[in-house]
Amino acid sequence: MEDKLHIGLIMDGNGRWASSRHLPRTAGHLAGLKALKKVALGAIKNNVGYLTLYCFSTENWKRPKMEVDYLMGLFSEKVIGELPFFNNNGIKLLFLGDMEPLPEDAKKALNQVIDETKNNGKLIIQLAINYGGQDEVCRAVNRALSKGITLITPEVIRSNFDNPEVPPVDVIARSAGEMRLSNFLLWDSAYAEFISYKKLWPDWDECDIVSIIDDFGKRNRKFGGLGK
Numbered sequence: 001m002e003d004k005l006h007i008g009l010i011m012d013g014n015g016r017w018a019s020s021r022h023l024p025r026t027a028g029h030l031a032g033l034k035a036l037k038k039v040a041l042g043a044i045k046n047n048v049g050y051l052t053l054y055c056f057s058t059e060n061w062k063r064p065k066m067e068v069d070y071l072m073g074l075f076s077e078k079v080i081g082e083l084p085f086f087n088n089n090g091i092k093l094l095f096l097g098d099m100e101p102l103p104e105d106a107k108k109a110l111n112q113v114i115d116e117t118k119n120n121g122k123l124i125i126q127l128a129i130n131y132g133g134q135d136e137v138c139r140a141v142n143r144a145l146s147k148g149i150t151l152i153t154p155e156v157i158r159s160n161f162d163n164p165e166v167p168p169v170d171v172i173a174r175s176a177g178e179m180r181l182s183n184f185l186l187w188d189s190a191y192a193e194f195i196s197y198k199k200l201w202p203d204w205d206e207c208d209i210v211s212i213i214d215d216f217g218k219r220n221r222k223f224g225g226l227g228k
C-alpha cells in the first residue's frame with residue numbers, strides 16, 4: 001500500500017454553498033458529507049491509497065454552538081449511518097486528532113466505526129476531527145516524553161503520531177479557492193504539493209479526484225534535491 005497516493009483534503013466552502021442557496025450553514029455541511037462519499041468512491045476507482053479529510057479543526061470550536069453541535073451530531077449519527085457504505089466499499093476509517101474533548105456519543109460512534117472497518121483495505125480514510133497540526137506535533141512530543149525518550153528527532157516525532165503507519169501526505173487539495181493550510185498536516189506537508197480549486201466543497205465529486213491526480217502528476221517533486 002506504501003506506493004499508493006495519499007491525498008489530504010481541506011473541505012472548505014460549505015457555508016458559502018449554503019448561503020448562496022439561502023440555506024442554513026448546517027445544510028452546507030450535510031451536502032459536504034454527500035460530496036465526501038462521491039470523492040471517496042472516486043479515490044477507490046482511481047487507486048488512491050489514503051485520504052485525510054479535514055472535518056473539524058482545533059480552532060473550529062470558536063464557531064456558534066449550534067453549528068458545532070450539528071457537526072458533532074454528524075460525527076456520531078452519520079458516521080454510524082454510513083457504516084454499510086464504508087464496509088461495502090472496503091473503506092477503513094482512522095481517527096486523526098485529539099478525541100478526548102468530543103461528546104461521548106461522537107467518541108462512541110467513531111470508535112465503533114474504526115473497529116468495524118479495521119479489516120478493510122481498499123482505501124484508508126483518516127477523519128481529522130479536533131485536529132490541528134501544531135497540536136499533533138505537541139501530542140507526539142508529549143507521547144515520546146512519557147515513554148522516557150529524551151532526544152527529540154524528526155523520526156521520534158513522526159513515529160509518535162496518531163497513525164504512524166499512514167505515509168506522509170503527497171498532495172493537499174483545498175476547495176473554495178483559499179490558499180492556506182489552516183493548521184492542516186503541518187509536519188507531513190513539508191514536501192507535499194498544494195492545489196486549490198475554486199469549486200465549493202459540496203459541489204465536489206469523483207471528477208475532482210481525477211483532476212488532483214492529473215495536476216499532481218505534472219509536478220516535479222524534488223524533496224530538496226534536484227529532481228528528475
Ligand code: FPP
Nearest residue numbers: 011012013014015016032033055074075078
Ligand atoms: C469548512 O467549510 C467545513 C467544515 C468546517 C466542516 C467539514 C465537514 C464535513 C464536510 C462533514 C464531514 C462529516 C463526516 C460525518 C465525516 P466552512 O464552513 O468554513 O465554509 P465557508 O468558509 O464557506 O463558511
